[in-house]
Amino acid sequence: MAVHVRVGDDRVGTIELDRPERRNALNVETCEGIVAAVEQVRAERARAVVVTGSGTSFCSGADFGEVYGEHFTTALYAALQAVFTLPVPVVAAVNGPAIGGGTQLAIACDLRVAAEGARFAVPTARLGVAVDPWTIRRLEQLAGGALARSVLIGCETVGPELAHARGLVDRLGSPADAHAWAAELAGLAPLTLAYNKQVLDRVDLPASDPVLTGAFAACWSSADLAEGRAARAEKRAPAFEGR
Structure with a gap:
């Protein structure tokens, strides 16, 4: 399975992308797996959710074998909105690079905890593609206009320290730190x-x-x-x- 999901005794649901051989790149199956995972944590009444990736990457973006298909775009934005509209706190445990769709997935969450190897980028202008207006406004809302322009127009890659300083990342730490924070939120x-x-x-x-x-x-x-x-x-x- 491309996505693993579980709800622990602490009422924290974990949604983990599991395509380490592709650095957790998003394809249609993975996006549909995220939607199904969200439905499962809702059904099991999780009180907080952690979204993360297996291995050393959070999510390397879209799988280029599928990115140019219309079905992929539909599946991607369904997955992002499923995460975004969860009524409980959602914490992204950004354990490694979050590029393109990975950054989109991270900002669909409410809060972000970034590990040392985390990186954020939306290099659409290098590829001739585009993200939807929601992504652009959401990035601006979280990180401010200056960093949003640096990422979207300057095609900059942002490390964890700068992301934290600008508000894109809420805390620096490991996936375990992200889970501990989610467990705390689950009690509120x-x-x-x-x-x-x-x-x-x-x-x-x-x-x-x-x-x-x-x-x-x-x-x-x-x-x-x-x-x-x-x-x-x-x-x-x-x-x-x-x-």
Whole structure:
């Protein structure tokens, strides 16, 4: 299988690309595997998810044996949106190069932890291809306009330290560090996290949008709110259930 998925006792789901002989390059099968993996972690009620690659690469981008086919483009953007729209925190454990589609996959996640060998690049101008407007705006949102222009127009490759300094990477560390962070996030209030994600990711919507106001109201009327209040009074860790 090109993608492995599991949900541990800590309620963290792991989605791992497993094509090390191709440096985890994305083909149609892998993209469809990501969509299926997302469905599985949803079904198993994971409270946080880690996305990573096997071996020494996170994802080397599109498999050039398939990249020029229309079916591949459809499969790629379905995979990216599946990850992006997960209602729980998604942490990219960038264990090595994340090139092209690899950078796209990393920025579809909420947070990124980069290991020493991580690299980010979107060299579309060297190939005569293009990424969709969502990718460009998402990169700009996370890393700022200057770094986005350096990557997209200057075709620069960015290492972990610069990526961290500019906000593209949230923490420097190993996949184990990424998993530990995800386990911590899995213990937080799910409704609040889902609401925060909606507001951050749907910047095109007004504050009065019913989707956002409904999610806001749900946080303030939830059993988790009562649990958080009780846990604080009783000086114990809260046990949130997402309701």
